[in-house]
Amino acid sequence: MNDNQKLPAHVRFFLPIIEVLKNLGGSGSPSEIKDGLIELCHLSENELDEKLKTGITRIDNQIIWSKIYLTQAELIDSSNKDLWRLTEKGFKSNLSENDVKKLFKQIHSKFISKGLKKAKKSNVTEIETESEITEIPKHKEELLSILLSLSPEGFERICQRLLRASGFKKVVVTGKSGDGGIDGEGILEINALVSLKVVFQAKRYKDTVSASQIRDFRGAMQGRAEKGIIISTGRFTQDAQKEAIREGVPPIELVDGAKLVELFEQQELGLKRKTIYEIDIDFFEEYR
Incomplete structure (x- = not known):
């Protein structure tokens, strides 16, 4: 990725998410964070209503991607889906716009690298882009x-x-x-x-x-x-x-x-609880 390449829209939320979490005392629920971003970034009703093909709003999609990148950068801990919190590194961070660009490119290159490995194993020649993602469970x-x-x-x-x-x-x-x-x-x-x-x-x-x-x-x-x-x-x-x-x-x-x-x-009205396990591929890497 060259320096002149346009960054994805979700990158604009990197610094605001950190600022909102600092304002909340270091942690907050996803809804609290979104409310803080709406106020801090002056998001319009039209922006908040715009939806992607999956049904998720474009803003929610961008916030999810920002969370993924900030988690990979060890600036926030989102292991609890109901509570995001700043790590010590996140609390001490004072990132500039240039720092944000470097952070994005560094994390993005890791995603690309992993994508290439998976593509080679499955004979896939094209890596999926990050244009659309959803963490909203299907039942919701x-x-x-x-x-x-x-x-x-x-x-x-x-x-x-x-x-x-x-x-x-x-x-x-x-x-x-x-x-x-x-x-x-x-x-x-x-x-x-x-x-x-x-x-x-x-x-x-x-x-x-x-x-x-x-x-x-x-x-x-x-x-x-x-x-x-x-x-x-x-x-x-x-x-x-x-x-x-x-x-x-x-x-x-x-x-x-x-x-x-x-x-x-x-x-649990109209819902039945289920336990689902997901393979943690990274866990097995050291044993290959």
Whole structure:
């Protein structure tokens, strides 16, 4: 790779990921890191919505590739898929743009070298490019697809089931027209003496939920409950997320498609746990 060759788009996230992790105290969940990148890099809604053929968003794809390179460079440890953390080397790093270019080329050359070895063994003449990758397990996409295919009433009832499994009591689906978008309500017991009435809205959306929809829901819940939850199969815009926690008004919990899948996983609703083993090729290298 010569110095004038254009670098892949994901390289732009190398330094921001390190900065976000430092701002988070050295570690963070993938969602926290993504939120930090959205704010730090001023990512637009159009960028966040753009998807590749596999269904993964282009931004998520680039973040995954950045994680792979930064892990290979021993700047971050992502052995726990739910928590990325800076290594000591990552904490002490103060990389320049030129350092980033050198880092990319160094790691990239290793990938190319491994790719050539595999290609020779299998008589393959072309090495795959890194244009598209997905670490999203197949069941996550399938689950979201199934939830989107449910009827509106069915999605409300499955949200009711999820809330019950998550510890809410007396969860009922109201689903009345003209009810300001409130689809149901329940009681969340904080402890033996304190409980909160909660109303929820179930949005079977493929697209984004806007700030105005958050405000409409908050208006409908005024005087009826202490807490509100909006559950969506889609994504909340940045303005919607800010509106949900705006000072001076009741906060609203937002559950987007990714978090919804996580909740189904935690409660094992409609999912069966499986253990899968993957061969660690590098482990055997010293024995060849």
